[in-house]
Amino acid sequence: MGESADQINQKETCLTLREICFQAVREHYAALGIQAVIDLPTPLIKDLLLHLTVCQLDELQPALNKRGISTHAGWIGILQEMRGLNHAINFHTEEEAKQEVMRILFTLIFYGYSSQFVQKNITNLNTPSFLLTAAKCIKYFLLDTTVESLTADRRHLLKLLEKGIRTVCVSKCMDLSDRTTDLFVLHRLLDHGVARKVVMDVQCSLMLSWILLHRGSQFVSPELRCLMQKKMATCNLQAYSASADRASCSLCIRTAASEDQDDHIPCKRLKLDCVEEKESGKANRSVDLQVLCQSFAPSEGPSAGACPLGRIESLEIRKCRSDSFAVLNNALPTCFYLRSLTLHSIATFRDTDVLGLAKALKQLTESSRCSLTELSISILPYTGLVEFLLDANPNLTSLHVEIQTAMVGSRLLLHHPGAEDPDMPELPLEKLSVKVAELQQTDLHFIRTVLRHCPHLTSLHVAGMRLPTGSSQNLLLSTLSGSNRLLTSLHLEDVKLSDCLPEILNLLRDCKLEELRLNDCRLLERWSDKQESLHQLVTALKMLPSLHTLSLAQNRIAKHVCVLADLFSGPSPSPLKRLNISSNFILPAELLEFSKRLRRHPPPQRLTLDLRKNPGDRDPDTWSSALQKLQPFCVSLVEEWSSSNTMADYISNM
Template identity: 60%
Template sequence: MDIREFNFSVKRYRSTTTDSKDRSLKEICLQAARKHFTALGIKAILDLPVALIKDVLPHLTVCQLDQLQPALNQREISTYSGWVGIIRDIWGPNHVIDVHTEEEAKHEVMKCLFPLVFYGFRNNYTTRNSTNLNTPSFLWAAAKCIHHFLISTNLPKPLQSLTAENWPLLNLFEERIRSVTLSHSLDLSQRKTQLGLYVFHRLFDHGKARKLTIHMQCPMILAWLLHGRGSQYVDPKLKDLLDKGKAACTLQADDQDDQATPCKRSKLDFKEEEESGKEDINVDPQCLCRAFTPFEGPSAGACPWGQIHCLEIRECGPGSFRLLSSVLPTFFCLHSLTLHSIMTLRDPEVMDLAGALKQLSDSSRSSLADLKISILPNIMSMEFLLDSCPSVTSLQVEIQELMWGVRPLPPYSRAAEPDFLPVQLALEKLTVKVTELQTDVLIVTSVLRRSPRLTSFHVAGMRLHTSSSQSHLLTTLSESNPCLRSLFLEDTKLSDCFPDILKLLRHSRLEELRFHDCRLLEKCLDKEENLQLLVAAVKTVPSLHTLGLAQNRIARSVCVLADLFTGSSTSSVKCLDIRSNFIQPAELLEFATRIKTHPPKHRLTLDLRRNPGDRDPDTWCAALDMLRPFTVLLVEGWKSTDTMVDHLSNM
């Protein structure tokens, strides 16, 4: 089909009524627009009626959408539907789309596809669209959108291309990339490691990347990555290695003919060099630039040193922990630190980390604000870490008992020490995920009372003594945290705390409230009555826009939630999460019928995932159709044959 045939088909489509033949003709036209996009040109697409343009968008390739987007935006036409169509094609029809703007959807597509195409990985989508994706134009289009880059030395050839035919991409990455992930183990005795370190050097030292994520256990590599990029600490073994490299690099430069143009290597034969068994690898950043950078590259003079502002270590072993304890006291530029230990930390390791953090905090130059640590041995460790760096504004910890069979520690808090002077904390966000047989709630409430600026609190899995209640926690939140805006209680028994929840709501300015798997209605004789009390309390909080009640066995009582939007005063809730509540199709239909009578003032995002819609698909679909005009539905497939999930949701 050429341009004339395409235009004739479009005219015929405009002039006829829509029957089955016309719909078939329309599909042919849309597929032809994709296939002959280059021959047609952008103008041919732009000359179509707006309705047809919107119809053709989901049929276009990634590069075609990217090429059309600027011109369509000038006509105030969004390509959002096209990008969302690609997301659904990648992840499947049941994938929940959590992007709301054109740029968010485009970034999601590029973030997903770029590493797959660049490193040659395969999934169903890249296999079906290999002709459109395995092109320089796609790599260039994606590189202009992404802000994160993965360095995988297990596949050196794609990285090697950045020093040869894909050299312009590396220049673009210097301007675009803000965060880098290093995966797989790196060995300084291997040639391919040089290439990975060189790309890192370009992105961090010559470029604008400031966030580093590491998936490996190698203290020497960690020392190289941190060297000169924020801390004054120098690892002795690394210093010797770098000094040898600098000396070798100087000798090599002196041996070159000053009158001749230096010949720099743009490629390495990794197979040949690895088989040669050479281990005299030069890892000095300046020498790496000389080895890999073409003449027009950035390293004509001395290489700059970048700074690491955000550091995340996903597999932090004992050696890396010891190195960090030496690095942290002078890591003044560090804003965020995330450490995931490969095993539960022991008390001496926690004390070493706390000591290093205290030295950093005591200096007036510290900028550390965000701290995430896992896995701590007990809840007391959290308090020690906070006392060592009271200026952090965000703390996230995961706590797990050191071993099975350890007797629970008696209730204890640093506040009970005679010489302990409680310091007010700067905390604004606190997340505590606990796996303990018994948690000392007094430590948690002590931290809350010392955090008057706390705006977000998330606690999961906190178990108390059988005779204890979470009411003390809720009372503390009501009395000590007036700035609280987001409260997320998860896997926490609240069945005997209904009065405290209602009191908290009456005296709060919450914007987000989530009770996930909290057994809210477990001890209620009349579930609907208690749910009505909760709905009435929620309606008294005008700032509340998100309400999460996932996995609370609401089931047939779901209709009560429609009352959020009825009466003289209505709720401001814009997002309602009722996942995993065993809501059956007939119950959802009744909910939809009631809420249709009094629809929300604002478009409501309704999360219905993991509810048994397949029990009666026709009724379920009828309920969804009734809800769609005034809600954004988050749904996914459910398999009632999965009896365990079914049982747990209906307990």
Template identity: 60%
Template sequence: MGDTGCKSEQEIPKNQSLKEICFLSVKKHFAALRIGAVLDLPAPLIQDLLPHLTICQLDELQPALNQRGISTLSGWVGVLQDICGPNYAVDLHTEEAAKHEVMRILFPLVLYGFKNKYINRNLNNLNTPSFLWAAAKCIKHFLLLSSVPKGVCILTAEQQPLLNLLEKQIQSISISQSVDLSKQKTQIALYILHRLIDHGLATKLVVDVQCPIMLAWLLHERGCQYVDPSLNNLMHSSRGNCITQAASASLQEASCFAGLETRASHGQDYDVSPCKCLKLNSFEEEASGKFPVDPESLCRTFTPRKSPLAVACPRGQIDCLEIRQCGSDSLKVLNGALPTFFCLRSLTLQSISAFSDLDVLSLARALKRLSDGSCNRITDLSISVLPNSRFVEILLDSSPNLTSLHVEIHTVMWGPCFLLDPMSAEPDVPKLQTKAEFPLEKLTIKIAELQTDVHFMICLLRRSPYLTFLHVAGMRLPTGFSQSQFLTTFSESNCCLRVLKLEDMKLSDCLPDILNLLRDCRLEELHLNDCRLLESCSDKEESLRQLVVALKAVPTLRTLSLAQNRLAKYTCVLVELFSGSSPSLVKRLDISSNFIQAAELQEFAERLRTHHPVHQLTLDLRKNPGDRDPATWNLALKILRPFCIVLLEGWKSTNTMVDHVSNM
């Protein structure tokens, strides 16, 4: 078993207690002791032991411990804090979530041979097949780095136990490096993608690079009938005799991972012959030629069949596509594919700068053709950055089955505008139907404009009566105007709301409207972040108390966030949420970035100890100046921890920018 300990032996203090010496001995001789010896220990002793065990030991013990009613959460949290540092706020409350996060962080680092402080401290024990096998059984997302020979060579072994396992586990893939399809060594990356998408379960792709021809290869015959001309020429020119030539070259035997053992994470052997793959060092960096890039040829190249008549490879489908750094060239490839992309359900497009008007109109036209040509349509659309808020309704009308929309808007103040008459510019874009309702259930709009057209927002809300989730950030109104009418619309038109997030908005003159909204709502989450809630209040404490009384009257509320509102010394008023005969059932309270100082937190803690929350409370205290009086701050935390999960991060008051941000 690989010894991937949470703490390195170099960190063990010389003045160890007898208990610590015993724990380290258990860790060192775990394989000889077997699981039964650990399970026979009393439960409190097992809990103390968990942070000292290795990752593989935790993974092996977890099922048996769960049968005894013991969670391994503390062990996984210990690993996370060792990886990310003691100030890392672990906002994970189940052992499976914490375990997945550990494996998600470490698997690509170990596979590709990257180093960080944690890996350097545990290098001899962490870089083992046991860990890779244990991690591969857990992770759902795979990061493909085609330029790192070690990792891709492991996965292209002649007998590929790790890749076979990943086929059954991986659901999403990220591609973060450009791929030149004319280079022979690119075949390795394409083969891995083919195995995970076509033979495996992966249906989500994240393309984190501007590479149009790679995007065309990913879409080709995977739920889309579109054939990109450049890719089509490349694929046809590389078939025939060049397949045999490439296959012959690729079957040169070479050991790709000399230290690969044949033990699984549970100490059982799995059948593995010596690993063979393409000789990476035999590829000339600048050499290009006609190499097979179609999936079936790649499959024959890396996994040759005994019979020349091989069974055709399956073709996977992509139902979730995310394109980051989406430039015009990539968008042209996507727009060509969209009208026949019948399996696509979720589409995310991100651009460093705002898309041009014509790009967005072309996208709307492609979405409209997809909507008209298929009964199965996109339901989840995310786009950033739109050049104008008027495009939101155009996109919604183009794809009328959307239930989730996320847009970021950054108004472009220069260049030609084609929206003066969008119907004449793009005849396929549908005319706006002012009375038609949208089936939207989730809507996120983040705006970067000098002034926001509030009438557009109100119209959009009225056309979306089924919203259960709404997140609006950055609305700016002209001087003298209030957000009052915007807030009133929720009560009138969006009675289904369960999650409301308002961020970076001035609501200091809207307390009556907020109280009215809370009076008849069924909200489960309310986030009023950076809304300057108390800025215009003459009696800030009384205003906050009125808000608390209204919040207590919402029986469904479970999450409340008042981050970045300069609450400071008024924070103690929030304890009244949990007082009286009908206390709030809030389970998560975010008061981060409110410039709460140590004495104020201590008073808050003392009051909360008197008025215990009904449930264990997750309390977010990040970005508050705890280092100004660490003794008092730590005393307050000691009072809170018996009934709160406290989320903290380091704070340095010497950093004047930190103080400035917390008071903005």
């Protein structure tokens, strides 16, 4: 029977009163106290989470966790409000979601940036209590515009940031020729704090040289050395004219009496001191960090001795150019503490820069003190340079390369001594990612050779390997089946696999995959019986008891999506936790049928289902009905979709 008008009005009235009560708790939270909220029934608390402020959520989280209640829904709700309906939120734990909320909001409030969410919640966010709460949570700090307040009225924030920040992102050039709060804050985070990762999001080789100096390398760039000498001359002049003003020079250069006179004139050559300061006995610290510290906070500077020097263990350069390579390639041989190096550019790197990098890596490796095991570099001009990098550091356990094939005429005519050697040594690689626009058969042969010599490989990501017409990727899959049986994560993207179903099934029988992503692989393109072939794939996937993540995005599964519901049927359902079927041109009626089948055979555990970039607006009511049927056993990731946008439709059909 249908509901009467009175019943409907009564429900709407109850919902309105419920909302009013939630808002009252939010507004009078301080007067009510934590215990009043904790004592509420669990279902009521879960609904209340979506109405609390950031600080209230943070304060309640420990007590709620003790009751077995997660604040995940509250943090996700805040992220959805900040980003809008067009962005699906995919954070699986409350801590991940909380970190993202705090990172975004701290940056917005601290630097005074505006957003609709901030304007709406300005009363609760633009307060000292919020910044303190966020500063205790965040691990990532963006050094942008002015940070002068951290040396004045917000000095207490800097103390908290020193204790928690693990990554510092530098997005502005700093003036090394004068005292700056930027240098002081960077020094406190890197040297007095626990930050061990630096992200350079600005083109400034001089700044890069200063950051690396004595925090992982002994190299001093010519530009920095000349700047140091100028500052030394200025400091000497100040000391001569007024010794009382000596402390005002925050970048005073400390030199050893035993140094050669040649070092006191403008530098015209590179100088690489491969021996650490404590071993050489030279007080060659180029920037007197103690003076810098005491000039901003005299009472907090160490009473005796020098400021500590942090160790940079991870370095990421997002706008890497030749001048960056000039500094990095000279600094690397003494970067003994560096564990991870990421170099990225929107333009293709020059051969000479990459070969210089390989030479520097080899010097570092030969020092026997090398700790670098992770390397990510993009964009290489051709695949052959990968071998030089692998040879330079045979201890790499993680390698990520992006290759944009340059014109053959632009390549240097190089012959690597081991390029034709079939006895390539066994490589300790555990993670390998190769993204390339177009491969030749010789390039595919090289990649297969690398794979055959990586028996410990657990994670592989291959993207964009477009072979010439008539070629097949079956050799790649056969290599994986025979040589890489420890794989737990396989991600193939923009790799044509429509003629490789037998090899895919064979691979699934011989591996222990936990994550499988076959995105934009045109799986169904050449299958004569798409329904039956997809059923064979599903049957093979069900035989993997370790598989928890599956992505089949951009494969135009469309009306055949119902076959995927069979993943959870039968006596041995798949243990999947996450299923991505986005960008598959799944119509509302097809999703509804999928939801009905899934309802008959629900997943053994709550499933995160990615449905983004599917044309749900073709029939909004049917789409909404399908989502409602999925709700009891799925967390559906959806976005607003407009089929009137022909480009969006085209992308979904790719």
